[in-house]
Amino acid sequence: MTIALWVVAGLLAVTFLAAGLMKITQPRPKLVAAGMGYAEDFSAGAMKGIGALEVLGAIGLILPAVLDTATILVPLAATGLFLVMVGAVVVHIRRTESFAAPLVLAVLALFVAVLRFSTYPF
Template sequence: MNVFLWIVAGVLAAFFLAAGVTKLSQSKAKLGENPQMGWTKDFSAGTLKLIGAAEALGALGLILPGALDIAPVLVPLAATGLAVIMLGAIVVHARRKESQPIILNAVILVLALVVAIFRFGPNSF
């Protein structure tokens, strides 16, 4: 189970790091040009940067504390925070009546919850 949780955490970390760095490195206008990122028009540039920073830091929090054995309780906390971000994403896409992104967000939400539940509970460090 430990290997499975590391794999899931690694996949989540890669996804969130890419998403976070994209939001941090590109302007709001550039993000809005992507048809998959139409939701960015509903938020300010500062909010997009905040979301990007939270995603990037959450990605680091999924891997580094467990790998370095420094405050490993941060791993399930990071997973919980990323699950909250995905809940927010589901709400935003539901309001915009975008069903396709909701499916991806729900899958990522479930994976983040699996890491959070098992790292808080039976497979903690």
């Protein structure tokens, strides 16, 4: 199960790092044009903030475990990413868009958070 947790955490980290960096580096109109229609509902600063949370969450999923320092940050980062994805699901439902991707990411983040908090801590 530890290997599964590492694989899921790694996939989540890559996904959130890529998505977060895109939100931080691209202007809002370019994000909308790239298919992120929900960016119309948020200010440019809010999009940058969401991107920063995703990047920090991605770093928090891997770095503390690799360095074996403050490993409690791994389930805390997973919990934070879960909450971000719950917000994303709500936004997509309100916009009557598909919410499958953020829902899957939320479930995977919850999987990491629950197991790292309880059954498989470092």
